[in-house]
Amino acid sequence: MEKENVPQDKSNLTKNNVKELLYATDENGEYTTTLSTGWEPKTIALSNSIDEINERIADAKQQVLDGEASPIIYFMELNKMDLNILSSYVGLWKWRIKRHFKPSVFAKLNDKTLKKYADTFTISVEELKNSITK
Incomplete structure (x- = not known):
């Protein structure tokens, strides 16, 4: 996933101002780290589990x-x-x-x-x- 396409959906993590560290590719195709506030499918799965x-x-x-x-x-x-x-x-x-x-x-x-x-x-x-x- 490209760095600019990393999801920033509202999630359970945003309640405490927590961001998740993810790997993505930068403009040169190199792997780098970036922060995400959440991803809707993951939020739904977490909510269902809870x-x-x-x-x-x-x-x-x-x-x-x-x-x-x-x-x-x-x-x-x-x-x-x-x-x-x-x-x-x-x-x-x-x-x-x-x-x-x-x-x-x-x-x-x-x-x-x-x-x-x-x-x-x-x-x-x-x-x-x-x-x-x-």
């Missing part, structure tokens, strides 16, 4: 409120983690974490295990246990 993340968080919260899942699933979504990432951070097998998604199993977890989750989510054990139900 909407999907927010829906997943809301669904997880509702599952917890309905007693179908433990708070771990909500905080995992809130922190934009998946099972693999959470497993590596907490240091537990994925199958164990899946068991901890069950409210009945979660209720029996010891403080040491709860602390691992709380530290991973950067919250207290008390917040992990009670913050969603309030």
Whole structure:
């Protein structure tokens, strides 16, 4: 893309006066860097991704409120983690974490295990246990 054709569309980046560094060709055909305030297709894709993340968080919260899942699933979504990432951070097998998604199993977890989750989510054990139900 030529430097003068780099898109300067309004985007989520312009809210904070942030510009994105891109590579483009100059008038001599040489690669150079230039700044862009945004590109509409990228803005749409980013907005759709954020909407999907927010829906997943809301669904997880509702599952917890309905007693179908433990708070771990909500905080995992809130922190934009998946099972693999959470497993590596907490240091537990994925199958164990899946068991901890069950409210009945979660209720029996010891403080040491709860602390691992709380530290991973950067919250207290008390917040992990009670913050969603309030």
